[in-house]
Amino acid sequence: DIQMTQSPSSLYASVGDRVTITCRASQSISDFLNWYQQRPGKAPNVLIYAASSLQSGVPSRISGRGSGTDFTLTISSLQPEDFATYYCQQTYSTPWTFGQGTRVEIK
């Protein structure tokens, strides 16, 4: 199975901060990488697919980069609704594994 490792596991930030979350795959997954946001008590929703493509309706302050084994999710200016948990996921080979999550909390 492909292991997905996110860092950090949690972070504290303020509104307006620039935040970057890293996801590393245990083997190359090309650009088969998605990012999801999950707010407490809610289902996840997709932010980024194919490593860098912004899902329709997602604000442009959110971006994704990377290919192969190393990927990043960046929020350029954190807004109150961005405080949530973020997961990366590979769909290169089954099982389509998720990272352990990164919790973004208010400083």
Next chain:
Amino acid sequence: EVQLVESGGGLVQPGGSLRLSCAASGFTFRNNWMTWVRQAPGRGLEFVDIIDQDDSRESNVDSMQGRFTISRDNSKSSLYLQMDSLRAEDTAIYYCARILLTTSSTWVFDSWGQGTLVTVSS
């Protein structure tokens, strides 16, 4: 509007069985791959299984293989998860989601239900 509504969760004893359902609407169900994802209390997301339009499954998750079976009924726009030999560690919220083939020829879980809670306890 895409809607996915899970049902069938509840309390079950260890070793017992449960069948989850996911009713889909707002899109042509038979054209999409579908998936189940679970989340144990306070934990992260865990892939369970996927099924393609032709009822072919692709699990490869060791902890669930042989115990969980995904299926679908395209005539009812419904997805199912039959769970047997349940263990305490299967306690989780179970989400169904639609799988979309993207313009980049990758896959993404683009729409999710609100989940159904399964509790395995004596």
